[in-house]
Amino acid sequence: MHLYIHIPFCDSKCGYCAFFSEVNKLELIAPYFTALKKDLLHQLNSYNIKNISTIFIGGGTPNIVDSSYYYELFEILLPLCEKNCEINMESNPNLLKKSWLLELQSLGLNRLSMGVQSFFTDKLQLLERQHNQKDIYYAFDLARTYFDNISLDIIFDCVLDTQERLQTELESALNLGVNHLSAYSLSVDSHSRFSLNNRHDTCSTISYASFVRDFLDSQGLKQYEVSNYARNKKCLHNLGYWSGDEYLGIGASAVGRIGTTRYSGINKIESYIHNPLQKRIENLSSKELEFEAVFLGLRSEIGVQKELCKAEKLEILFSENMIFEKQGRIYANDFFLADSLALYVT
């Protein structure tokens, strides 16, 4: 079983952010963790979970929370973790501390993803991030002492990007020796402050997606999902999602799926603390699950069972060299076209 835990606290809200996170509520961390524990125990018990293969603690900013709050959660989780269980946590460079890294590593954390986003000060400021280039190098040096498995998040398609600048950023990331990058195209999502303020001018009019993919490929980091690149350390948790595995979601706004039931926690911290067991439930039809399998599979190296696609549509895509088949599964030749392909074949 895969497990996602959501930590919805941030020190400030980035302009492009549409994730569920809140600022100026750090006094709610203690009651939030009490609620998380209740939610976790309830779900482990209700679904009779005896084994956990991956844990992803995301946010928000999980490293804004003192390491001591994680003790009780890990105490519950560690006895259920399979050997080599991937335990990943998201983090922001400006808040990473040596003591926090040391304590989380000794608790069992074995993968860290850092929200670097850019190595250029002007771009970080445009994105309304709180850290600067110096913070990135300092945090990365610290993190490297405790973790081999580190992934960096990078944003591209920002109005300040040029091919030369992006290449410099990707080289800066690779020069740190990372084996995994998540590279996301900047978009102005509804509910973000950029959207509310109509800041569509923050996005580039040119797409650099293919450049990012081709450059990383030339440096040995292969694209294995539309936004993810790895040399050898792929994110097992995300591979689980894309494969259609079941997963538990713990925390405010956290989504889980067991069988045909998808559920999500309340997306307001105070309400979640008040009732962590209240979930919004969605019953998925087999058609919806199939479409999800096609959609996620074609965006990644997981691919999709041939039978889930319309045969006559596949023939056309084969003839146009947009897909290939291997052992009864269909794969997109270009993950960036996967969304249109998924709509076309279903």
Ligand code: SF4
């Ligand atoms: S992008 Fe990350 S750090 Fe910024 S507000 Fe959103 S969750 Fe917090």
